[in-house]
Amino acid sequence: MRHTIGEALKFQQHQRTAPRKSTGSTLPDIILHHYHTSPFSEKVRLILGYKRLAWQSVLIPQIMPKPDVVALTGGYRRTPFMQIGADIYCDTALICDELERRYPTPSLYPVEVPAGLVDTVAQWADNQLFWWGAIAYSFQSKAMAFIFDGVPAEIVKAFAADRAAMRAGAPRTPAADAAGMLRVYLQQIDSMLARTPWLLGQTPSLADFAAYHPLWFVRRITPLADILSSTQHVLPWMDRVAAMGHGTPAKLASADAIRIAHDTKPEAPAGEWHDEHGIAAGEPVTVTPLDYAFDPVAGDLVAATAKSYALRRFDERAGEVVVHFPRVGFKLEKAH
Structure with a gap:
């Protein structure tokens, strides 16, 4: 699936049950x-x-x-x-x-799993897995050519300037090192899924959603997505997470x-x-x-x-x- 700046990605919503509406309750709308x-x-x-x-x-x-x-x-x-x-x-x-x-x-916190463990894995995923794994791996030259294919040069330039300002001069990880780190992280996730359908047991937790989104980004970059197939359990787990839909x-x-x-x-x-x-x-x-x-x-x-x-x-x-x-x-x- 094409993944470009300014192009809305279509996402399929798989409904587990009828959505529970927040509208009309005493709680404000999200x-x-x-x-x-x-x-x-x-x-x-x-x-x-x-x-x-x-x-x-x-x-x-x-x-x-x-x-x-x-x-x-x-x-x-x-x-x-x-x-x-x-x-x-x-x-x-x-x-x-x-x-x-x-x-x-x-x-998001199954009773059988300590809440502190859930939060710790989620924080690891939002930081180490996302920045040092998925993003460092994804922002290499052949990925950029895919992401920005067909995008006008002025938009590419504006995007690059915007992200450079956000990074404030922080160095980028070389592609080979980023790939190596991501493979290590994928093996760690794979080992967690070897005996259970979710990262921390039989029930989804915040940890699953935090670990999923960095890999979701990688999966949408076709030239780089094969790295996810290097493990046995990661892609089936990603499909289970995606099947929850978006409400x-x-x-x-x-x-x-x-x-x-x-x-x-x-x-x-x-x-x-x-x-x-x-x-x-x-x-x-x-x-x-x-x-x-x-x-x-x-x-x-x-x-x-x-x-x-x-x-x-x-x-x-x-x-x-x-x-x-x-x-x-x-x-x-x-x-x-």
Whole structure:
């Protein structure tokens, strides 16, 4: 299947059961801001399918400028992010936590597996497997020729400049080293699947979705996808994950998502205050990613739990919104 910049990939939705609609309940609608070829978006889309949820789909640009995104997030530019009313959730680790809190059945944390083990494998997959395996392997010359086949030169140039700004000069892994690392990771995953259908046992967990999306990206790059056949169990497992589908998405314009935020009050901050910085509630702060896309988001700190931060900010179009970040992978500072 063709995998190019600016071309929407078709994805087949395999419904396990009738979708469970979130519309009409006492809970707000889920709005996912994403684009079709985003690996981390695929992670969340499949979790929405696993939980059989209806959701609103806002397609966003793959590169800057993203004025509607900035209106909601205050500058956070990674994909995806989730909106529920006037609350904006950044980073898929936090999005998954929030979906699990609001929609706990079926759970991403099987009772027979320690939650800490699930989270540890998921963090490994989102970082080591994704960056040092899948992405390093995928961004080599013959893959780039496939991905950008038929794309106008000015779009290729803009994409390259956008991603270079996100990487901020970080060196790329040589193709041979990336291939070797990815093979090691595939063997590790394969060994986990040798006796059970899912990575951590008889039931899917967050670990499966986190490990799937980097390999989903590789699988769509035809010249490189054969590496996945080097193991016995990985491809059948990937097919089982993909069969969960994406729930029930409904298209929503980005302007309508901004209007929803403007017309909705953020939820009251929840969770015990956990101070590591000497910053009090209400103080102006910034939150910045630590690994890439170093775009700070400024606002007033309204929550600092053991796992997350929340900033209240105001936008002319979106009104009052609260933007949520996980602690892991992000830096909190007093605004200068």
